[in-house]
Amino acid sequence: MSAKAPVRILFLCTGNSCRSQMAEGWTRALHPTEFEVFSAGIETHGLNPMAVQVMQEAGVDISHHQSKTVNDLPDPGMDVVVTVCGHANETCPTFPAATRVVHVGFDDPPTLARSAKTAAEALRHYRRVRDEIRAFVEGLPRSLEGTSGSE
16 A cells, blocks of 8 residues: 655745744644645745744744745645645746645734743744644644635
């Protein structure tokens, strides 16, 4: 009996600097064999150091990740594409018909952190979103049920 092939999943964000990177890190950590996971952006913004810090606090090292676009991926063939921000959902590239594209939006920690008065307050935004993404990823593939597809 052959082993079931892992589901190829892509987390897509605007700049592939924070939310999509966290989702990739969590999926690798929590589902190492069920998913072949990637993250990318509509454009690249570099890896967000605060995202790296809060993921490290949770025991997941994403410091080796690189910000990339869909064009930088080795093979664009994905089973599922999850857009994690509104802009990526609205400007999502076209994928083959067999690819399921769903939107699961998360707040943008860098945007929220701009109004923070201290670094500790800024990190609270990153930690909250990190934990929300973890809860979503923990529930995969079940957490994809009932999510809206991009039309």
